[in-house]
Amino acid sequence: MTAPVLEMRAIGKAFPGVRALSDVTLNVAPGEVHAICGENGAGKSTLMKVLSGVHPHGSYDGEILFQGAPCAFKDIGASEARGIVIIHQELALVPYLSIAENIFLGNEHARHGIISWNETHRHAAALLKRVGLAEHPGTRVADIGVGKQQLVEIAKALAKKVKLLILDEPTAALNDGDSDRLLLLIKELKAQGITSIIISHKLGEIAEVADSVTILRDGRTIETLDVHDA
Ligand SMILES: Nc1ncnc2c1ncn2[C@@H]1O[C@H](COP(=O)(O)OP(=O)(O)O)[C@@H](O)[C@H]1O
Ligand SMILES: [Mg+2]
Structure with missing residues (x-):
């Protein structure tokens, strides 16, 4: 297996009174579309906010490597400077x-x-x-x-100049036609070498666009599956 472009190791994140993430592992291969799925409150958005510097370095446990180099983002601008761009569920x-x-x-x-x-x-x-x-x-x-x-x-x-595009439930508010168009675009970007992480709990959508899927439950990694083998 090729070396991952993104490694998130032993990620932990707590909010007052809530443990959102515990010992989460995420490995994303270069050029793939990686889906993250899990129920509401599983920690999906929090994990992506840790990755993109919304939750800055120092506010979470564990380590992040992108293209083999450690990441310690103090804010979104710092992750964007490395080519990591998040599109939030609530468009901005x-x-x-x-x-x-x-x-x-x-x-x-x-x-x-x-x-x-x-x-x-x-x-x-x-x-x-x-x-x-x-x-x-x-x-x-x-x-x-x-x-x-x-x-x-x-x-x-x-x-x-995005290299790793993060989409948090991008089709949640879209009709079927717009969703299909978006999924096609994600595949086109993949053909251009852009890696994507897509949060989704729509299984049809994951089967359509993703190469692998990581499942989170109660702030923990359950497993990562190869979609094409499933
Ligand atoms: N800024 C925050 N302050 C306090 N609790 C939060 C915050 N963000 C997320 N949480 C809590 O962390 C847990 C995981 O939330 P989230 O990552 O949004 O889940 P998901 O995106 O999988 O639905 C939930 O219990 C949520 O209420
Ligand atoms: Mg969410």
Whole structure:
């Protein structure tokens, strides 16, 4: 077996009065789509927040290695700088800003402090093409549906040069058509070398898109299975 691109070892995380994670192990192979499943409250989102620096280094036990190097992220910006991007269950776009503004929020194309809208829109249009979203970059995010908003989130991740994309229950709020389109995109990104972790409890979806699946229960790893052998 090839060396994992991501290793999370003996991860523990407690909140006041709640032990969310105990001795969790997660190994993700380079270029795969790895599903995480488990009931509500199993610790799935917490594990991904530990990975992405939402819960900073020092607030959890255990160790994380990405591409063989240890990770001690103090915040989301630190994990993004290494190419790890999380898309939360509750999308984090600003509704009254345009698609392009959302994609480059905090990361604008500026020269001498002046934002270049031509450059921004050109780059946004190229990213929208990659995610298969036929909308003008100037369209307000409030004016597109939640399925398209999810694609804007992925375009935003691509703008950050994502290597490991984390999707927390990405299809929970999507209809079947939008879900299928999203799963197809995850497979296309995989073909481009992007590794994904997808949290899901939809078995059909896991069978469709995932190479392996790790099952969590009550904050513990139950097992990791190869989806294609199952
Ligand atoms: N910020 C927090 N403060 C306190 N408790 C939390 C916090 N985040 C998660 N928890 C608790 O940790 C446990 C795991 O939650 P979570 O990771 O969100 O589960 P899942 O995503 O698998 O549904 C739950 O008992 C939840 O209530
Ligand atoms: Mg969750």
